[in-house]
Amino acid sequence: MSESKSGVFGLGEKNTAYAKYFIGQSYLQGLSEPSDEIDVNVANVTFEPGCRNNWHIHHNGFQILLVTGGEGWYQEAGKPAQLLHAGDSVTIHEGVKHWHGATKDSWFSHVAITKGTSEWLEPVDDAAYAKLG
Template sequence: MAKFEELKNDGVFPVGEKNDAYAQYFIGQSYLQGLVSPEDNIDFGIGNVTFEPGCRNDWHIHHDGFQILLVTGGEGWYQEWGKSAQLLKKGDVVVIKEGVKHWHGATADSWFSHVAITKGTSEWLEKVTDAEYAKLG
């Protein structure tokens, strides 16, 4: 179980500020630290996303691209629609292909951090309900 101080003080990348710009697509508090700037002139985003315990994003799909998650700390969940959730730990890598409905977030008792490399646009869908989340253990 990772604590906030571990990720803040010993994390690979800064935790960043509260993720207010995307708060409507999350249950719980997340933090976002961009790792590239618009001046870098690349057509994908790279950001460090940190989730408080129990925080998760909504079901979503990436169009015209992909997403890669590089887990840098704590413990979290990744789930594709119609499949069982996968427990994620530091060092895990998840490749999410275009059009795959999924969500990701922290376990109930651990902070969680990953670098998200995202190309294309995101279509935000329904919330991961408390009942669905509670089944993950």
């Protein structure tokens, strides 16, 4: 797998643990795990073209996305989707409903720095996603 597909941290394994919260195939490469001393999770997430996660909300924390490869979308509820490229970053505050994932024609990879818990919600509507880009 080339760096342009998976970013600098590698593809990782098929993301089976969270597959029910994604449309399409994603991959997960853990970079750190929360512990008694560190209460954030850091992981590289790679999305095949067209893959995206469900709408979700982070509670008791936040999420920071550092885009490492490809092109993807980030959208907050009630706002237009933002096209993301390698080098972009997104800060997601507690309680903000959002989703992120690849464009229809590109792999997409980001490092996700997450504190707190995630509340997974409904899938991104296929018709709304198809209108992007």
